[in-house]
Amino acid sequence: MLSEEKIRRLLNEVARGESDVDAAMDRLRGLPFEEMEGATLDHHRHLRVGFGEVVFCAGKTPRQVAEIISRLAVASPQVLATRATVEQYEAARKKVCELEYHESARAIWLDRDPQRRRLEGVVIAAAGTSDLPVADEAALTLDLMGHAPKRLTDVGVAGLHRLLHHRQALDEANVVVAVAGMEGALPSVIGGLVRAPVIAVPTSVGYGTSYQGLAALLAMLNSCAAGVTVVNIDNGFGAGYSAAMINEKSAVSRLKQ
Numbered sequence: 001m002l003s004e005e006k007i008r009r010l011l012n013e014v015a016r017g018e019s020d021v022d023a024a025m026d027r028l029r030g031l032p033f034e035e036m037e038g039a040t041l042d043h044h045r046h047l048r049v050g051f052g053e054v055v056f057c058a059g060k061t062p063r064q065v066a067e068i069i070s071r072l073a074v075a076s077p078q079v080l081a082t083r084a085t086v087e088q089y090e091a092a093r094k095k096v097c098e099l100e101y102h103e104s105a106r107a108i109w110l111d112r113d114p115q116r117r118r119l120e121g122v123v124i125a126a127a128g129t130s131d132l133p134v135a136d137e138a139a140l141t142l143d144l145m146g147h148a149p150k151r152l153t154d155v156g157v158a159g160l161h162r163l164l165h166h167r168q169a170l171d172e173a174n175v176v177v178a179v180a181g182m183e184g185a186l187p188s189v190i191g192g193l194v195r196a197p198v199i200a201v202p203t204s205v206g207y208g209t210s211y212q213g214l215a216a217l218l219a220m221l222n223s224c225a226a227g228v229t230v231v232n233i234d235n236g237f238g239a240g241y242s243a244a245m246i247n248e249k250s251a252v253s254r255l256k257q
Contacts, residue, residue, distance in 0.1 A: 039068055043075050050248065051145050054237065055081035057108070062091035069108065070095035077112040078144045082137065082237045084108045105136040105236070111144060118148035121247045123173040124240075125163070125190060127156030127180035130205045135179045137236030138201065138243070145244040149177070157185045170194050174250040175243045178228075179236065181205025184216030191225025197246060200230045201239045 013019040032043055046052040053072060057065050065081065065088040073079050073096045081092070082105075089101040089108050099110050122142055126135040132153065142149045150173075155163040163170075163186075170176060170193060178187035179201040187200035200223070202216035209215060213233035220230045231238040 036067065036071065038064060041068065041071055043072075046076065050245070051241070052076045052078065052080075054241075055079075055084075055108075057081050057084040057088050060088070062088045065108075066091040066095050069099070069110075073098075073110055077110075079108075079110040080141065080144050080237075081108040082106070102136060102140055104133045105140050106133070107137060107140055109140060109144060116146065118143065118146055119247055119251050120148050120150070121172075121174035121250060122147050122149040122177065122243050123152060123166075123169055123175075124149045124177045125152040125155050125166075125170075125179065125186065127154075127178075127182070127186045128205065129154055131179045131181055131203045134201055134203045134234050134236040135177075138177050138179065138240035139236075141237050141240030142244050145241070145248075147244050147247055149240075149243075155186070156180060156182075157189055160189070163189065167193070170196075175199065175246040177201060177239045177243050179203060179239075180220075181213060181216050182210060184219035187220050187228045187230075188223040188225045191223060191228040194227070196227070198225070198228045199239045199242055200228050201236060202230070202233050204234055 010024055014021060014024050042053045055065065055068055069079060069081055069092045084106055092108055093099045096110065099108055101108055124135050124138055126132055139149050139151065150169055152166050170190065173194065173196045175196050176190055176194060176198045178190050178198055180186040181203035182205060184202050187198050191198045200220040202213045202220055204213035217233055220228065
């Protein structure tokens with residue numbers, strides 16, 4: 001973690017004219033990281049990319065997750081850990097009592113600034129109720145990154161009238177996250193309706209020949225709608241993160257006009 005002594009030293013250099021502001025910012029972007037057993041934490045990721053390091057919990061022990069989250073929580077008002085189990089959450093909460101657990105999204109999270117402003121402009125469309133855990137992960141990611149996504153639930157292609165009922169929301173979106181399993185057709189349909197980029201998320205929902213989401217993934221990769229890009233199977237986090245970056249850039253562009 002960047003110590004107060006290092007910050008003071010750098011600020012004093014700027015004050016004395018030995019370093020200009022831009023040079024100081026460049027130095028801060030390269031610092032710091034914290035080495036611990038089994039992990040090296042990137043405490044300055046927020047400064048470089050706009051959001052702090054996110055913990056991928058799968059494959060980690062409850063003790064490892066607890067230790068990593070507790071150290072990240074020292075320096076950041078928002079913490080997110082994905083693919084987390086209840087056991088990992090319970091271990092982490094013993095160190096950071098403010099932590100919350102989203103059962104559907106399988107995520108551990110912390111938000112010490114819940115009243116901050118959130119940008120509108122993102123729509124999350126889930127084809128079916130079975131796709132909600134992945135959509136929930138995307139929504140939680142967006143929320144912690146400062147966005148207020150609009151949720152459309154159970155709007156799959158088996159009943160297109162349900163999707164078209166939300167045409168105004170889709171038209172107003174800066175970016176759409178389309179979450180679908182089965183044959184994975186929803187992103188292509190949305191991509192043919194809107195001017196906004198569509199981030200397609202295949203889910204591992206479906207019968208045998210869906211191959212745990214592979215069929216939906218291949219369908220989305222072969223979409224004839226030009227504005228569709230695809231993340232990995234069940235990767236709600238990756239879709240939410242990308243949508244947040246797009247929406248943030250859109251907001252900044254509007255302010256400059």
